[in-house]
Amino acid sequence: MATTYRAVMLTKKGGPEVLQVVDLPLDAPGPGQLRVRVSAAGVGVTDVLMLSGGYLFAPKIPFVPGYETVGTVDAIGTGVTGFELGQRVAALTVSGGFAEFLTRGAEEFLPVPSEVSDRDAAAVILNFVTAWQMIHRVAKVNAGQIALVTGASGGVGIAALQLLRLAGVKTYGAASSAKHATVRSLGAIPIDYREERLDKLVRALESGGVDFVFDAVGGANIGLCIGALKRGGLVVGFGFVGAPGFFTQGWMFANLFVGARLRGRRSAFYGITMLYRKDPEPFREDLPRIFALLAEKKIDPLVTHTFGLLEARQAIELMASGTVQGKIVLVR
Numbered sequence: 001m002a003t004t005y006r007a008v009m010l011t012k013k014g015g016p017e018v019l020q021v022v023d024l025p026l027d028a029p030g031p032g033q034l035r036v037r038v039s040a041a042g043v044g045v046t047d048v049l050m051l052s053g054g055y056l057f058a059p060k061i062p063f064v065p066g067y068e069t070v071g072t073v074d075a076i077g078t079g080v081t082g083f084e085l086g087q088r089v090a091a092l093t094v095s096g097g098f099a100e101f102l103t104r105g106a107e108e109f110l111p112v113p114s115e116v117s118d119r120d121a122a123a124v125i126l127n128f129v130t131a132w133q134m135i136h137r138v139a140k141v142n143a144g145q146i147a148l149v150t151g152a153s154g155g156v157g158i159a160a161l162q163l164l165r166l167a168g169v170k171t172y173g174a175a176s177s178a179k180h181a182t183v184r185s186l187g188a189i190p191i192d193y194r195e196e197r198l199d200k201l202v203r204a205l206e207s208g209g210v211d212f213v214f215d216a217v218g219g220a221n222i223g224l225c226i227g228a229l230k231r232g233g234l235v236v237g238f239g240f241v242g243a244p245g246f247f248t249q250g251w252m253f254a255n256l257f258v259g260a261r262l263r264g265r266r267s268a269f270y271g272i273t274m275l276y277r278k279d280p281e282p283f284r285e286d287l288p289r290i291f292a293l294l295a296e297k298k299i300d301p302l303v304t305h306t307f308g309l310l311e312a313r314q315a316i317e318l319m320a321s322g323t324v325q326g327k328i329v330l331v332r
Helices: 045-049 118-139 153-168 177-185 197-207 221-229 247-260 272-278 281-295 312-320
Strands: 004-012 021-025 033-043 068-076 088-092 099-106 145-150 168-174 189-191 211-213 229-238 266-270 301-310 327-331
Touching: 004 045, 021 033, 021 118, 021 145, 033 088, 033 118, 033 312, 045 312, 068 099, 068 118, 088 099, 088 118, 088 272, 088 281, 099 272, 118 153, 118 211, 118 229, 118 266, 118 327, 145 153, 153 168, 168 197, 168 312, 177 189, 189 197, 197 211, 197 221, 197 247, 211 221, 221 229, 221 247, 266 272
Parallel strands: 145 168, 145 211, 168 189, 211 229, 229 266, 301 327
Antiparallel strands: 004 021, 033 068, 033 099, 033 327, 068 088
16 A cells, blocks of 8 residues: 655746656545545636645645646545445545545535546536536526636636526627637637727627626726726626735725726626635535536537646646637546
8 A cells, every 4th residue: 555645846936847756655545535646627817826826726836736636535544434435526626636535524515427538527617617506506597698708718717608698698708819810719709808998899789788708807997998898887806816915905906896886887796716715615506517517528628738747837838828728627
């Protein structure tokens, strides 16, 4: 029986080069825990952000990154019921997924249906549950309404376009022209945000404005998103990959919450981990819904790149390049 396992450790702040493969002790699970043999782990923008040490929900450096994980139950701690050895399970780990084994409380894991591959299951945990919860728990969209998604070719954007289409919502996707084919293939109408101000582009197509904007960019883009909304419309901020530095974030969120209200619009900010840590039950309800859609082939995570389980450094280098359309997954 092995006494150690390999994992990718974030050793200090920096670029992908600070990620190193290390050996860690393979301990038995404690009471209430499962030990899982990891078979797949998703890679996303959040993993890139963690390299700087500024991500709110990341552990203190050094730690093993890996936000979303799928594997098989390898050992069961005392007091755990409802799981069996060899069972396939998934978890929103936030960290710890870039490793051969993962030990967590049993309550963090959910079963993976037999119709869903490990690769595809790992690819939807973060992005598709994020999109689902924004669309159905925050915005509460209805068929026939109109939405705009910024960062439409990103991981959550791709998920949002598909889920909005399933909900019967007419959707515009803001992305660079090179990514318009992807946006169009997912049932949305592409908008090139580089051509003109985003609010003007939207108003040229929808003179009355849209009902919802799901904004991944943040910063100065918030004002444009508010301008694209009809009166009473809702802008949902998430991710904010283009957000400004610490000293101007106060202005940014003031614009989101106060500026929207002053202009007769509504606003919300959504973060999957923030909600999950406050109340894990919505995630436990929504991930099975996403797995069911995946099993029925109603959604596609668009996995475009796979790497070996311990090749997180190479995967994050690619993610950081900004050229990826689709999902990167590490597989055993």
